[in-house]
Amino acid sequence: MAVIKGRIFKIQRYSIHDGPGIRTTIFLQGCPLQCRWCHNPESQPYEAATARTITVDALIREIEQDTIFFDHSQGGVTFSGGEPLAQPEFLTALLKECREREIHTAVDTSGFAPAHVMEQAATLCDLVLFDLKPMDHSEHRQYTGVSLQPVLDNLALLQTLDVDLRLRLPLIPDITATENNLDRLMETLSANNRFRTLDLLPFHRTGAAKYKRLGIPDPMAGTPEPKPELVAKVKEILITNGFIVSEGG
Ligand code: SF4
Numbered sequence: 001m002a003v004i005k006g007r008i009f010k011i012q013r014y015s016i017h018d019g020p021g022i023r024t025t026i027f028l029q030g031c032p033l034q035c036r037w038c039h040n041p042e043s044q045p046y047e048a049a050t051a052r053t054i055t056v057d058a059l060i061r062e063i064e065q066d067t068i069f070f071d072h073s074q075g076g077v078t079f080s081g082g083e084p085l086a087q088p089e090f091l092t093a094l095l096k097e098c099r100e101r102e103i104h105t106a107v108d109t110s111g112f113a114p115a116h117v118m119e120q121a122a123t124l125c126d127l128v129l130f131d132l133k134p135m136d137h138s139e140h141r142q143y144t145g146v147s148l149q150p151v152l153d154n155l156a157l158l159q160t161l162d163v164d165l166r167l168r169l170p171l172i173p174d175i176t177a178t179e180n181n182l183d184r185l186m187e188t189l190s191a192n193n194r195f196r197t198l199d200l201l202p203f204h205r206t207g208a209a210k211y212k213r214l215g216i217p218d219p220m221a222g223t224p225e226p227k228p229e230l231v232a233k234v235k236e237i238l239i240t241n242g243f244i245v246s247e248g249g
Pocket of ligand 1: 031032033034035037038039040041043044081082083110
């Protein structure tokens with residue numbers, strides 16, 4: 001059988017923000033989006049020199065070193081990115097291997113992927129972390145570089161499957177944290193939506209240093225972190241609309 005390999009750019013151990021318990025987060029290389037606020041711009045090109053190629057077997061061996069922490073904290077492994085669904089064969093193989101070992105898995109996705117890829121990953125993992133961003137079609141394209149429609153279609157598809165899902169909203173002043181965007185979000189999520197848990201991810205300036213280091217212009221230079229009052233206001237709107245909200249994932 002062919003050896004399945006993929007590209008990753010980081011393994012982060014002892015993470016507590018990417019799903020339940022203590023987690024090992026694997027950042028897969030490559031992303032079809034170019035979100036203006038991306039903290040990992042180096043993760044976007046699949047072939048970037050900062051990433052490494054690794055086989056499924058080798059990566060599973062690395063993950064297995066952490067099972068003691070997973071067992072004690074009811075944690076597991078989270079596949080993030082980049083966009084993990086952009087390497088479907090690699091991701092699918094990893095999810096299958098983890099399931100065989102009874103390791104809890106989460107997939108952190110932008111939702112931008114072919115429907116069959118989304119469906120396969122969702123049914124093989126234990127938890128989907130599904131990001132929503134600008135809810136207006138032209139603003140979504142303007143700020144992420146891709147169409148919103150596949151994301152909405154995939155969210156609708158996931159409603160029909162037996163999957164556990166947490167919504168996530170990066171809270172970006174003047175982009176996602178506007179009344180208009182929250183209205184649209186509530187509109188989208190009021191129709192046939194059974195997912196009621198939402199993590200707010202307030203924008204922070206830590207990405208700025210990375211842009212400087214990489215020598216690329218920071219598209220968010222000048223954008224402030226959201227004030228606590230803004231975060232509280234957004235939280236209140238979401239709670240009033242029936243969501244269970246947490247901050248930071
Ligand atoms: S989806 Fe995530 S990794 Fe991809 S560009 Fe957006 S923020 Fe960056």
